[in-house]
Amino acid sequence: MRKVAIVGIGQMPVREHWNSNLRDLAVCALRDAMDDAGVQSLDGLTVGNMLSGALSEQEHLGALIVDYAGLEGVEAVKIEAACGSGAAGIRMAYKAVASGLMDAVGVVGVEKLTEYSGKYSTAALATAADADYETTVGLSFVGINALLMKRYLYEYKFDKSDFAVFPVNAHQNAVHNPNAMFRHKITAQEYAKSKMIADPVNLLDSSPIADGAAAVIVVAQENLYRYPGKPVAILSCEVGTDTLSIDNRTNPLWLAGVERSAMRAFKVAGLSPQDIDLFEAHDAFSIMTALSLEASGFAEPGQAIRFALENGIDIKGRLPLNTCGGLKGRGHPVGATGVYQVVEAVKQLRREVDEHILVPDARYAMAQNIGGSGATVITTILENMSGRS
Amino acid sequence: MRKVAIVGIGQMPVREHWNSNLRDLAVCALRDAMDDAGVQSLDGLTVGNMLSGALSEQEHLGALIVDYAGLEGVEAVKIEAACGSGAAGIRMAYKAVASGLMDAVGVVGVEKLTEYSGKYSTAALATAADADYETTVGLSFVGINALLMKRYLYEYKFDKSDFAVFPVNAHQNAVHNPNAMFRHKITAQEYAKSKMIADPVNLLDSSPIADGAAAVIVVAQENLYRYPGKPVAILSCEVGTDTLSIDNRTNPLWLAGVERSAMRAFKVAGLSPQDIDLFEAHDAFSIMTALSLEASGFAEPGQAIRFALENGIDIKGRLPLNTCGGLKGRGHPVGATGVYQVVEAVKQLRREVDEHILVPDARYAMAQNIGGSGATVITTILENMSGRS
Numbered sequence: 040m041r042k043v044a045i046v047g048i049g050q051m052p053v054r055e056h057w058n059s060n061l062r063d064l065a066v067c068a069l070r071d072a073m074d075d076a077g078v079q080s081l082d083g084l085t086v087g088n089m090l091s092g093a094l095s096e097q098e099h100l101g102a103l104i105v106d107y108a109g110l111e112g113v114e115a116v117k118i119e120a121a122c123g124s125g126a127a128g129i130r131m132a133y134k135a136v137a138s139g140l141m142d143a144v145g146v147v148g149v150e151k152l153t154e155y156s157g158k159y160s161t162a163a164l165a166t167a168a169d170a171d172y173e174t175t176v177g178l179s180f181v182g183i184n185a186l187l188m189k190r191y192l193y194e195y196k197f198d199k200s201d202f203a204v205f206p207v208n209a210h211q212n213a214v215h216n217p218n219a220m221f222r223h224k225i226t227a228q229e230y231a232k233s234k235m236i237a238d239p240v241n242l243l244d245s246s247p248i249a250d251g252a253a254a255v256i257v258v259a260q261e262n263l264y265r266y267p268g269k270p271v272a273i274l275s276c277e278v279g280t281d282t283l284s285i286d287n288r289t290n291p292l293w294l295a296g297v298e299r300s301a302m303r304a305f306k307v308a309g310l311s312p313q314d315i316d317l318f319e320a321h322d323a324f325s326i327m328t329a330l331s332l333e334a335s336g337f338a339e340p341g342q343a344i345r346f347a348l349e350n351g352i353d354i355k356g357r358l359p360l361n362t363c364g365g366l367k368g369r370g371h372p373v374g375a376t377g378v379y380q381v382v383e384a385v386k387q388l389r390r391e392v393d394e395h396i397l398v399p400d401a402r403y404a405m406a407q408n409i410g411g412s413g414a415t416v417i418t419t420i421l422e423n424m425s426g427r428s
Numbered sequence: 429m430r431k432v433a434i435v436g437i438g439q440m441p442v443r444e445h446w447n448s449n450l451r452d453l454a455v456c457a458l459r460d461a462m463d464d465a466g467v468q469s470l471d472g473l474t475v476g477n478m479l480s481g482a483l484s485e486q487e488h489l490g491a492l493i494v495d496y497a498g499l500e501g502v503e504a505v506k507i508e509a510a511c512g513s514g515a516a517g518i519r520m521a522y523k524a525v526a527s528g529l530m531d532a533v534g535v536v537g538v539e540k541l542t543e544y545s546g547k548y549s550t551a552a553l554a555t556a557a558d559a560d561y562e563t564t565v566g567l568s569f570v571g572i573n574a575l576l577m578k579r580y581l582y583e584y585k586f587d588k589s590d591f592a593v594f595p596v597n598a599h600q601n602a603v604h605n606p607n608a609m610f611r612h613k614i615t616a617q618e619y620a621k622s623k624m625i626a627d628p629v630n631l632l633d634s635s636p637i638a639d640g641a642a643a644v645i646v647v648a649q650e651n652l653y654r655y656p657g658k659p660v661a662i663l664s665c666e667v668g669t670d671t672l673s674i675d676n677r678t679n680p681l682w683l684a685g686v687e688r689s690a691m692r693a694f695k696v697a698g699l700s701p702q703d704i705d706l707f708e709a710h711d712a713f714s715i716m717t718a719l720s721l722e723a724s725g726f727a728e729p730g731q732a733i734r735f736a737l738e739n740g741i742d743i744k745g746r747l748p749l750n751t752c753g754g755l756k757g758r759g760h761p762v763g764a765t766g767v768y769q770v771v772e773a774v775k776q777l778r779r780e781v782d783e784h785i786l787v788p789d790a791r792y793a794m795a796q797n798i799g800g801s802g803a804t805v806i807t808t809i810l811e812n813m814s815g816r817s
Binding site for chain 2: 093097101112119130137168170174278296299
């Protein structure tokens with residue numbers, strides 16, 4: 040097994056891109072990443088995407104994007120794992136390079152969710168849940184997260200207002216990320232007054248849908264001399280799964296898929312939660328942030344909020360969280376999100392983010408991408424290589 | 429790189445399965461393959477599927493199917509490459525095992541196309557073409573194949589009736605495959621009188637949509653002692669791509685994606701077209717069979733029909749073609765087709781097909797799965813292992 044690194048990153052601002060279609064967004068992000076890496080060709084491409092068929096009437100994105108990116112004939116497929124599609128694509132590239140089968144593999148996560156009615160996107164996103172046992176009874180993802188949050192408040196005796204710590208932190212960091220969608224602070228008071236979407240999930244608990252594309256170039260560390268780009272090591276990139284429907288889980292407040300993915304990632308990297316210097320969590324809804332922190336081993340069950348308040352999750356805290364805004368502040372272009380998380384973690388380790396959100400001596404960054412309500416989870420652990428030869 | 433083999437196969441009959449949904453079909457095929465291999469657990473699963481989101485309102489098939497197959501927590505994703513999704517899944521499994529990252533990986537191709545109006549399936553299938561430059565001007569896949577066939581007849585001076593050789597052969601073989609959808613012979617006269625769909629493509633040029641699922645278990649040859657199942661070696665499984673839209677190709681009658689995929693597969697296997705004992709071609713339409721034979725190196729450009737007539741493509745011919753019925757006779761459950769092709773080739777090499785369609789001393793079988801009109805192509809070369817230690 041070869042050691043693996045990311046030598047190039049690219050991203051489009053997360054926005055409503057009414058003038059760009061899927062291929063435009065994907066090709067721009069990919070070519071930016073290739074330029075950043077200093078590569079002219081790739082051995083393979085994986086495209087992370089969930090809803091191109093449902094919303095843009097376009098499947099077959101692998102062949103489409105290699106063609107439009109000028110990479111004639113290159114092997115390419117689309118990977119779909121709901122909101123985890125992006126990092127699942129990185130996992131495929133990591134495997135191809137680690138194995139020695141390929142030297143340079145591109146990953147682009149792309150999603151186009153706007154230009155359609157909100158209702159249609161919500162229905163399309165619900166295809167990540169169990170069509171026969173969840174969606175048909177009317178459960179959307181807001182509904183699923185509302186059930187989980189209500190249960191959490193009941194089980195662990197927290198007040199709804201205690202969850203403010205997560206979205207307030209995300210927005211505070213997004214202010215300094217030029218690619219984020221919501222670059223304004225919010226307060227705990229605003230959170231408390233925010234419009235209810237599905238009790239107890241309010242508007243400020245919910246990440247926004249958006250359009251976007253982000254890309255990385257994955258290579259073998261033994262070949263780093265070939266690439267002018269600044270490398271960041273991928274120590275591990277591991278997948279865990281769980282039941283699709285939450286009613287099939289013994290304890291719906293314990294994300295077994297997160298636990299499996301994170302424990303595998305820590306094991307392969309030879310690290311533990313205490314070693315992680317910053318964590319890009321999948322805050323599609325505030326409750327997901329809490330459950331992820333717990334199942335990943337950062338906090339005891341039911342203690343994520345206390346962990347956040349006592350240890351600190353802002354840039355100067357013990358565990359800087361969602362330092363570029365997270366899904367809440369950056370926006371959540373579903374199949375692209377996992378790649379954005381890794382791109383942002385790479386920027387942190389390359390010291391290329393705004394000084395207000397820079398985690399000064401960060402060595403290890405972790406990004407966790409979650410599909411559905413925790414059914415597919417991909418945890419990636421990255422290491423700064425500047426101190427190494 | 430480790431050598432790789434298939435030790436288990438499973439398949440559901442290709443039918444209109446009105447009583448089974450996606451997960452039923454997939455789990456039955458996968459569990460059959462696991463039983464055949466004698467394995468109780470898997471290290472990973474790839475699901476080949478194109479249209480679950482569009483037609484069954486269900487994405488996220490990886491996590492869904494591992495859960496319902498009783499494979500709690502196992503890594504799983506869906507791979508989408510249009511009609512090439514199934515073999516693209518086999519490619520992923522091949523890479524994971526060859527690299528040493530995983531020991532036993534399952535692949536299940538599944539598709540459910542019926543229970544919906546034909547019009548809707550046709551529109552959903554058109555998402556494999558270029559949404560902005562082909563589909564919006566009204567081109568369905570029948571239309572694209574009609575353009576190619578018309579051009580072929582014009583360029584190479586064949587008569588439409590000459591194409592009968594391919595569907596007549598496919599139906600003749602399907603008679604002896606209990607899992608095939610159309611188990612009846614057709615004649616050249618019936619072909620000539622067949623209802624026109626899109627001039628010059630008639631009904632008997634066109635493979636039928638259907639429901640189905642097929643599965644294989646991929647392992648390392650060095651571990652074969654662990655599995656009671658009869659092994660067949662995967663010598664190569666290689667992907668080539670081309671432009672999505674046919675108008676972007678210098679010569680629309682030359683499938684560059686097929687050429688790339690086949691040449692890579694021959695190179696990795698250390699073989700040439702002359703070595704292949706039977707070929708499972710992607711005969712979604714008769715014209716595709718001709719173009720595949722040519723770009724794969726079996727026949728010169730414009731000579732596929734002559735090759736078929738002079739050398740023979742029936743069971744006793746020089747190149748037995750689509751020995752279990754092909755897409756035309758077996759049926760074409762889109763994302764499952766590539767796995768069916770490999771399952772049928774494995775059955776041939778294990779001498780487990782009906783004696784009427786058995787290619788007696790076959791050593792090398794080749795299966796070629798094509799996405800769209802040749803934009804993603806996966807060629808798999810298999811070898812009988814019974815003569816080896």
